[in-house]
Amino acid sequence: MTGGQHxxxxxxxxxxxxxxxxxxxxxxxxxxxxxxxxxxTLPGDLRRLILSPTVTWINVDGVHDAEVIxxxxxxxxxxxxxxxxxxxxxxxxxxxDYGDYLYVAIRMLSPDGxxxxxxxxxxxxxxxxxxxxFQEQPGDVFERIRERIRAGGRLRxxxxxxLFYSLLDAVVDGYFTVIEVLxxxxxxxxxxxxxxxxxxxxxxxxxxxxxxxxLRRAAWPLRDVVAELExxxxxxxxxxxxxxxxxxxDHTVQVAETMETYREMMSEMLDVYLSSQSSRMNEVMKxxxxxxxxxxxxxxxxxxxxxxxxxMPELRHPWGYPAALASxxxxxxxxxxxxxxxxxx
Numbered sequence: 001m002t003g004g005q006h007x008x009x010x011x012x013x014x015x016x017x018x019x020x021x022x023x024x025x026x027x028x029x030x031x032x033x034x035x036x037x038x039x040x041t042l043p044g045d046l047r048r049l050i051l052s053p054t055v056t057w058i059n060v061d062g063v064h065d066a067e068v069i070x071x072x073x074x075x076x077x078x079x080x081x082x083x084x085x086x087x088x089x090x091x092x093x094x095x096x097d098y099g100d101y102l103y104v105a106i107r108m109l110s111p112d113g114x115x116x117x118x119x120x121x122x123x124x125x126x127x128x129x130x131x132x133x134f135q136e137q138p139g140d141v142f143e144r145i146r147e148r149i150r151a152g153g154r155l156r157x158x159x160x161x162x163l164f165y166s167l168l169d170a171v172v173d174g175y176f177t178v179i180e181v182l183x184x185x186x187x188x189x190x191x192x193x194x195x196x197x198x199x200x201x202x203x204x205x206x207x208x209x210x211x212x213x214x215l216r217r218a219a220w221p222l223r224d225v226v227a228e229l230e231x232x233x234x235x236x237x238x239x240x241x242x243x244x245x246x247x248x249x250d251h252t253v254q255v256a257e258t259m260e261t262y263r264e265m266m267s268e269m270l271d272v273y274l275s276s277q278s279s280r281m282n283e284v285m286k287x288x289x290x291x292x293x294x295x296x297x298x299x300x301x302x303x304x305x306x307x308x309x310x311x312m313p314e315l316r317h318p319w320g321y322p323a324a325l326a327s328x329x330x331x332x333x334x335x336x337x338x339x340x341x342x343x344x345x
Contacts (some may be wrong), residue, residue: 008028013224013270017023018298019084021062021183022062022065023035023060023061023062023063023065023068024039024040024056024061024062024138025039025040025042025059025068026038026039026058026059026061026074027039027046027048027049027056027057027058027059027279028056028057028059028146028149029052029054029055029056029057029271030054030055030057030149030156031053031054031156032156032157033054034054035149035150035152035156037150041073041170042068042071046058046075046076047075048069049130050075050076050127050130051129052129053129054129055129055130055131055158055159055160055163056129056130057130057131057132057133057160057163058072058076058130058131058133059132059133059135059142060072060133060135060238061130061135061138062135062137063086063087063089063123063134063135063136064087064135064257066087067261068081069086069087069134069144072118072132073274075145076125076127076130076132077100077101078101078125078235079098079101079134081097082096082103082125085103085123086104086105086123087167087223089120089121089176091105091121091122092105092119092221093105093106093107093218093221093222093224093225094218094221094225095225095228095229097233097234098182099129100128100279101125101126101127101128102124102125102126102164102229102234102236102237103123103124103125104123104124104125104126104168104225104229105121105122105124106121106122106124106168106171106218106222106225107119107121107122107217107218107222108120108121108122108135108140108141108171108174109118109171109174109175109177109178109215110140110141110174110177110178111138111177111178111181111217114183115184115185116181116211117178117182117211117213117215118182119214119218120135120136120137121135121220122134122135122140122171122325124164124167124168126160126161126236126237127160127161127236128160128236129159129274130160131163131164131167132336133167141170141171141173142167144164144170145166145167145170145217148166158241159234159236159238159241161180161237161241162241162244164237164241164243165245165248166285168226168229168245168248169247169248169251171186171222172222172226172248172251172252172255173213173251174218175218175222175251175252175255176251176255179215179258179262180256181210181258182208182215182262183262185204186208186262186265186266186269189201189208190205190269192204193205193236193269193272193273193276195276197273197276198315201242201273202273204268205273206268207227207276208262208266209266209270210264211321212259212263215259216256216259216260216263219252219255219259220256221257222252222255223249223252223253223255223256224310226245226248227249229245230242230245230246230248230249231283252276264315266286267299273339286345290339290344290345293335294332294335297328297330297332297335298328298331301324301328301331302310305320305324
């Protein structure tokens, strides 16, 4: 197993910041003709629901309570190593086939309302007739699926593998939402770079680059996970569902390609910002150089006539002072005309 620090076999140790709220378990049990939904604590007849011919979806909000994870693991038959992976929320997205169930760990992304996004680990367990989803905190991208199950229709007529596909598809669709938000931020920063770039613009560029790195770490392994699923090696996923998983794989490829395009855009934007700042610095240096160059001969004239030697006849001439000023103005004017002719100003 990759990621995490192993303790005693079967011991689930939560690696995140444990919240004060209790773990919430929602159980949806359905088939084409019936539907039942329970929310709150862990139901006592969980094992019976899993063994029934209906499809059972168990959604767990919070993985910080080891007793709840162990109870669900005992009822479903989840291996102790899988339980440890569930509570280790710093897993790299991956898939593991335990024969009687599939375990998938992925990152679920959602906008945070401030131009960024939240990232949390979601663990999915697919078995015969059931799906268990574990997430770190309440709030997810699965509400549309719940509404479809409540309303009836095709999802109610399909098996647990189709529900599993639907959850994966909802997670991938969340990536597109995040990409859209990041795209709007990139457009805004791009406009600033072209018009009036400042230090805040540089900070925005680096913030976007960090966000894209986080997105890349989630998107590329997700693509590999879906690719392994759509190969159809597990008997838990039926052939008709593989067609839909191929569509999800296409979406993950699109996410990865869009993300790489945005990364290239940010690198180019950083180059443009640095070039514009260098150009502005060159303009400032050019102005300062012109000013210094003009004042060099004026300083020389002022220095010569400020030596106060007794035998300098210009010092006693009644027009000496105006002549010195006139010569300074003439020299400055000639130099300005020369600089303008050369195109330096």
